[in-house]
Amino acid sequence: MPKDNTKIRKCLFPAAGYGTRFLPATKAIPKEMLPILTKPLLQYGVEEAREAGIDTMAIVTGRGKRAIEDHFDRSYELEHQINGTSKELLMKEIRDIVKNCTITYTRQVEMKGLGHAILTGQTLVGDEPFAVILADDLCDNDGEAVLTQMVKLYEKYRCSIVAVEEIPLEDSNKYGIVAGFEEEDSVLRVTNMVEKPESKDAPSNLAIIGRYILTPDIFDILEDTKPGKGGEIQITDALLTQAKQGGVIAYKFKGKRFDCGGVDGFVEATNFFYNKTKE
Ligand code: UTP
Numbered sequence: 001m002p003k004d005n006t007k008i009r010k011c012l013f014p015a016a017g018y019g020t021r022f023l024p025a026t027k028a029i030p031k032e033m034l035p036i037l038t039k040p041l042l043q044y045g046v047e048e049a050r051e052a053g054i055d056t057m058a059i060v061t062g063r064g065k066r067a068i069e070d071h072f073d074r075s076y077e078l079e080h081q082i083n084g085t086s087k088e089l090l091m092k093e094i095r096d097i098v099k100n101c102t103i104t105y106t107r108q109v110e111m112k113g114l115g116h117a118i119l120t121g122q123t124l125v126g127d128e129p130f131a132v133i134l135a136d137d138l139c140d141n142d143g144e145a146v147l148t149q150m151v152k153l154y155e156k157y158r159c160s161i162v163a164v165e166e167i168p169l170e171d172s173n174k175y176g177i178v179a180g181f182e183e184e185d186s187v188l189r190v191t192n193m194v195e196k197p198e199s200k201d202a203p204s205n206l207a208i209i210g211r212y213i214l215t216p217d218i219f220d221i222l223e224d225t226k227p228g229k230g231g232e233i234q235i236t237d238a239l240l241t242q243a244k245q246g247g248v249i250a251y252k253f254k255g256k257r258f259d260c261g262g263v264d265g266f267v268e269a270t271n272f273f274y275n276k277t278k279e
Contacts, residue, residue: 006158008151008213009056011049011131012124014117015042016062016108019136021262030065031261032135036269037277038090040071041260045135046097052147054131056102058124060117062109072103113232118214119222127216129154134210136261138269139253140276146211146253153187154213157249160242162190163211164250165257169199175207176236178250180243190248195229195236206250208236209257218242 019031026034032042046057061068071094079095082088097103108120118132131147139146150161164178173196180188192203212235221238228234242248258272259265 006155008052008054008129008131008154010058010125010128011046011052011054011056011133011147012118012121013042013045013057013059013133013135014108014114014121015065015068015135016060016111016117016120017114018111019261022266028064030061030068032065033067033071034260034266036138036260036266036273039093041138042068042135043071043094043097044138045133046072046101047093048139048145048147049131049133050097050101051145052131052151054147054151055100056104058104058106058121058130060108060121060124061105062107062111069105072098072101074098112227113230113234115222115225115233115235115238118235119219119233122219125216125219129158129213129215132210132212132214136259137210138258138260139209139211139255140258140272141255143254146255146257149253149255150211150213150251153249153251157183157187158215159247159249160215160218160239161213162208162239162248162250163253164188164206164208165252166205167207169202169205172197172199172202172205172207175209176234176239177202177204178206178208179203180250183249186252186254188250188252189246190239190243190250193236193240193243193248195234206252208250209253211253215242215247217247 015032019026033040179192180190228237258269
């Protein structure tokens with residue numbers, strides 16, 4: 001049967017980074033397994049992907065990340081132990097994921113940057129458009145989740161999409177920054193992107209956050225992308241090549257995003273989600 005290249009069926013989760021901003025916690029625990037309340041960051045990401053209609057999760061792991069595989073698996077002894085108790089409810093969501101999703105893994109052997117991690121995931125994704133979630137960017141919405149909004153936009157534009165938000169210009173050196181012209185409300189056709197520019201060199205105050213939809217030609221481009229900022233292979237550099245061909249849009253998403261890769265954002269997210277449970 002021919003592949004339907006209009007539907008986003010897979011979500012890639014680059015999760016091989018060292019998480020140095022969270023040392024020593026991340027010495028033996030993957031950053032993506034740090035919990036906001038009782039749920040690991042990566043599980044929030046997987047739930048967001050499912051909400052967007054995706055049931056294949058492709059996870060790029062690395063050394064010391066085995067807890068991720070154990071989390072997305074059955075745990076017979078534990079399940080037997082809590083069987084018939086109120087605690088079973090706490091496992092409902094993860095059991096549902098394990099039962100209904102296909103979860104695939106590959107390892108990034110050398111941590112050469114986000115672009116390289118995405119290229120490593122090619123073996124899991126194949127030749128079709130796919131979503132990318134960086135689980136340490138945790139998003140929350142009253143309405144549709146960010147990835148759901150983006151999947152809908154993909155159906156209209158059929159090109160790569162980056163989620164962006166306005167940031168204070170002095171923070172531009174922490175993000176990929178985009179510039180472009182307006183296609184419609186909240187949607188820009190990207191004409192320029194720069195990875196972590198100083199504020200004086202930033203083409204705008206629109207920063208890419210950890211949600212992407214990528215067309216599969218990105219893999220060939222990544223193969224040819226030389227290490228950029230910080231000596232890492234940057235997805236922003238590869239996306240610029242696509243953008244020059246008119247193939248990238250930036251989407252000012254609706255919702256709130258927390259940078260849980262750093263302590264401030266992590267604590268903010270914890271308080272936010274805690275208060276939400278109390279409402
Ligand atoms: P980050 O730069 O936020 O993650 O990369 P990091 O390198 O783990 O964190 P710090 O800066 O040292 O604290 C964004 C995402 O890309 C993944 C990370 O796991 C994270 O989800 N990543 C990054 C990889 O999978 N491989 C890499 O080589 C680099």
